[in-house]
Amino acid sequence: MQRQGIYLLLLSVVGLVTLGVVMLFSTSAFAQDSHGDIYYFVKRQVFWLVIGSGACVAGALVDYHRWRDWWPWWFGVSAFLLVLCFVPHVGMRINGASRWINLHVATFQPSELAKLGALFFLCWWFSREETESRRVLQGLVIPMAVVSCLLALIAVEVDLGTTALIGAMAVGICFVAGANKWLIGGLGTAGVAGILMIASFIPERYARLTSFLHPENEKLGKGLQQWNAMIAFGSGGFEGLGLGNGRQKLLYLPEAHTDFIFPMIGEELGLPFTWMVVLGFILIILAGGLIAANGKDRFGKLLALGILLLISLQAAVNIGMTTSLLPNKGMPLPFISYGGSNLAVSLFMVGILINIHRTGAPIPVAARRQVALASRPVPRI
Secondary structure, rough: OOHHHHHHHHHHHHHHHHHHHHHHHHHHHHHHOOOOOOOHHHHHHHHHOOOOOOHHHHHHOOOOHHHHHHHHHHHHHHHHHHOOOOOOOEEEEEOOOEEEEEEEOOOOOHHHOOOOOHHHHHHHHHHHHHHHHHHHHHHHHHHHHHHHHHHHHHHOOOOOHHHHHHHHHHHHHHHHHOOOHHHHHHHHHHHHHHHHHHHHHHHHHHHHHHHOHHHHHHHHOOHHHHHHHHHHHHHHHOOOOOOOOOOOOOEEEOOOOOOHHHHHHHHHHHHHHHHHHHHHHHHHHHHHHHHHHOOHHHHHHHHHHHHHHHOOOHHEEEEEEEEOOOOOOOOOOOOOOOOHHHHHHHHHHHHHHHHHHHHOOOOOOOHHHHHHHHHHOOOOO
């Protein structure tokens, strides 16, 4: 069953990435910042896909225990790069957010790397001593305080979506590691209240948080994207308008090739393909759950769980916001949306899952029998 799970994982990831490249061909040519090149975003996505594929191979081959030893480097580099986002001529400020670093050949989003920094630290912390996780200080206060250093830098960038995603992952790992569930519930409530309070001081962000409730009333304002996304789903119907025949990408739906690529799938390819996308993420969740359950040690189990939370929660938030079930947050759909940093980091995490599977895969029955026969004492004649 575990071996079949890894096949489902690979099949789902390959299918989602392929669909993402196809939809990027269809939608990105009409983006405002394509610089007159209809393949501008496709070429950059393929560039990051090559990097991500190499990272996936590295994650699959390198023993995952190395990330436990190297977590201070991941954490420190992530914090340093997050600070660089605010340095003039290095960081980039787009739409009021300072989330990117200009690499000249491409742009990079350090908050994606911060996911790994926070994840590796948490898994290292809770793999040291299982009994310590039940104490309030060691099981909740210290780990969340350390992770909050990264969360504060990301929140100042005005990236509340990634802040909430990493925070939710951290709370999930604390819960599984054995922290007090009532304290976790209170911490989660306080986290949501804190994000809402921060958003209340930023009128633009607060309007985006509330416009999803009635997008038809804000269809010319902050609800523009979600309103046009609903139109895309409705016009596509069951069969879709056909690949390349979508209308909302013609500058009606902003960010149709990034955060709102899911409605474009519904408009051009129809309802069955949107179901297939959801099914692909469900299979990733099932396969990741099998890998986490069969991990050979506590660090591997927590690491697989954290990766599963980061990918699945991000997918759920993106699908929820594009269907107007959740507030509009700038969060791409993993493996599908345009976004090189997210694609590369997501593929790297898939590689780590493969390594955990390879390391923790059970020995086949035939091999166990051979080992048992070889270990029997040789009778004396």
